[in-house]
Amino acid sequence: MTAHRAHTQPMLGGEPTPEQDFDAVIAKMIALAARDGVEDLHADDAFSNRQAPALNRRIRGRIYELLLATHQRDVTKPHDPFTKYLDDLADGYKGGHIVAALQGAVGSAVDDFATAETIDRDTAAKLRAAATKAAVEAWRTVNRLSLGRSKDEEKDQFAVNWWLRSIPDYWEEPEVRPEFQKLLDGARAQRQQR
Numbered sequence: 001m002t003a004h005r006a007h008t009q010p011m012l013g014g015e016p017t018p019e020q021d022f023d024a025v026i027a028k029m030i031a032l033a034a035r036d037g038v039e040d041l042h043a044d045d046a047f048s049n050r051q052a053p054a055l056n057r058r059i060r061g062r063i064y065e066l067l068l069a070t071h072q073r074d075v076t077k078p079h080d081p082f083t084k085y086l087d088d089l090a091d092g093y094k095g096g097h098i099v100a101a102l103q104g105a106v107g108s109a110v111d112d113f114a115t116a117e118t119i120d121r122d123t124a125a126k127l128r129a130a131a132t133k134a135a136v137e138a139w140r141t142v143n144r145l146s147l148g149r150s151k152d153e154e155k156d157q158f159a160v161n162w163w164l165r166s167i168p169d170y171w172e173e174p175e176v177r178p179e180f181q182k183l184l185d186g187a188r189a190q191r192q193q194r
Helices: 001-009 018-037 041-044 053-073 082-092 097-116 119-145 153-166 176-193
Strands: none
Touching: 001 082, 018 041, 018 053, 018 153, 041 119, 041 153, 053 082, 053 097, 053 119, 053 176, 082 176, 097 119, 119 153
16 A cells, blocks of 8 residues: 555655645545535445445545646646646536536546446436535535635534544545646656756
């Protein structure tokens, strides 16, 4: 596990930046909300306790990739790989570019989980819908607070604090997939050439 983690941890040049650490916390928080969103399905045996960690890891990782991509993208460049990554995630979803990309990220994590764990198609669709809905609500709550646009700040702060306090201690840091790490490595190499 350590060798795999070392390979999959996104390094933009050494230790994680404070921004990356913050993104990891936000990814965990939103993943927790997504996981809470599928809890009724879990209780109805859509997936087992043995399978739950794999679902949690996938969702955390994909949300983390999304957050890193939003910070790395350069919309002024016509062929920016991070913008393309976000565009691909957002394709077919509604709700603004990042919200659409979040739905794509969580949805693809659930789809990958369902394929790996041989979850039937109908159950996978229910898991996808519940996880994406909860993740989007968490994202919107965080966004409202960070932009000072909350109509019920006390309620939104309570939700965020609850999610933050509820992140299990045993959850690993989010990991990126090797293909996303290649995007990060390419961006780092370009910065070093400048």
